[in-house]
Amino acid sequence: MALGVENTGRDPPRLAILAPLDRVAQVSGVMADYIEKAGLKRGDRLPTERELMVALGVGRSTVREVIGRFQALGVLESRKGSGTYLLQPISAATVHMPLRLEAENLREALLQTLEVRRGLEVEASAWAARRRTAQDIQQIEEKLDAMERVHLAKGTSGKEDLAFHLAIYDAAHNPLFRQLLEQMREAFERFWSKPFDRPDFARRSFPYHRTLFAAIAEGDAEAARQETLKILSVVEEDIKDMSQ
Known part of the structure; x- marks a missing residue:
């Protein structure tokens, strides 16, 4: 039709x-x-x-x-x-619709989206450390606690992990971070839903979420960058190891 x-x-x-x-x-x-x-x-x-x-x-x-x-x-x-x-005039030609990624295989798609995630999440974490408010810290910690509860109970926490990172984006107080993620969410979720059917995918990155929160709470932008890079490095290693 x-x-x-x-x-x-x-x-x-x-x-x-x-x-x-x-x-x-x-x-x-x-x-x-x-x-x-x-x-x-x-x-x-x-x-x-x-x-x-x-x-x-x-x-x-x-x-x-x-x-x-x-x-x-x-x-x-x-x-x-x-x-x-x-709030502002839009049309099908001017509003940005969700992006699509057509990769030949899952490994390629995950690595391509990871490159974009690295660029966004590292900077969002650094800016969150500089700009976070007491309310932001509370929100991030609540999302982190929820993520940890689900992770310990089920061994995985996809939705809760996303909520944690969205709280960090919000703490950066730059609406473009969340807007960009919303545009890419469809492409991201298509490939990041239980990659390789492995419930242990990126499980080793779990402890770094707590240290990332600590860096943001302490206002240490460089430490926040490094902790985010550690998370994404584990993700990249698992993509490469599990796709062999």
Whole structure:
């Protein structure tokens, strides 16, 4: 079924129902197209979640995921009890959609994404050490404690590990770190979900998360860099060892 926006003259554009395949990415593109064709301006309120669900033919969770993705990009804002508002004009041509990585094999994909992670996470950790507030330290420690509990119980902690690193990104107080991660999350998650079907993947990096937190809490930017590099070095070693 073709995707797109059906314009009915003066009425707001009606969105075509989407096929199930790759729905979140499709909804993101159509939503951006809708915002442009509806002529929504900065400060305008978007239709309600229910109206978007009906127009798009998708469930509430999909609509919320797309809205959350646009919030991370800094173009939408949800106001409790009021609705979701446009913070800046966007279109399918100008808003950055999630990046895709087409690698020939898992090893290549993991190493390529690791290069990007190294560039982002090392600097985010250093800036977090310089700019963290008492509230940031509390948030990071809470995420770390949750990660440790799950890791000790199950031997793995993918979602909790991501939450820990997102808290560090937020502590850097530069919204571009999180925005870049949101754009790449789809490509990252595609390859980083239990790599090589090994529950012990990167397990050796676990202790360095606590020392990374300590460096950030102490405001030591260089130590934060080094602890992040230790984590990523273990990850790289496991990619190479487990892909042989």
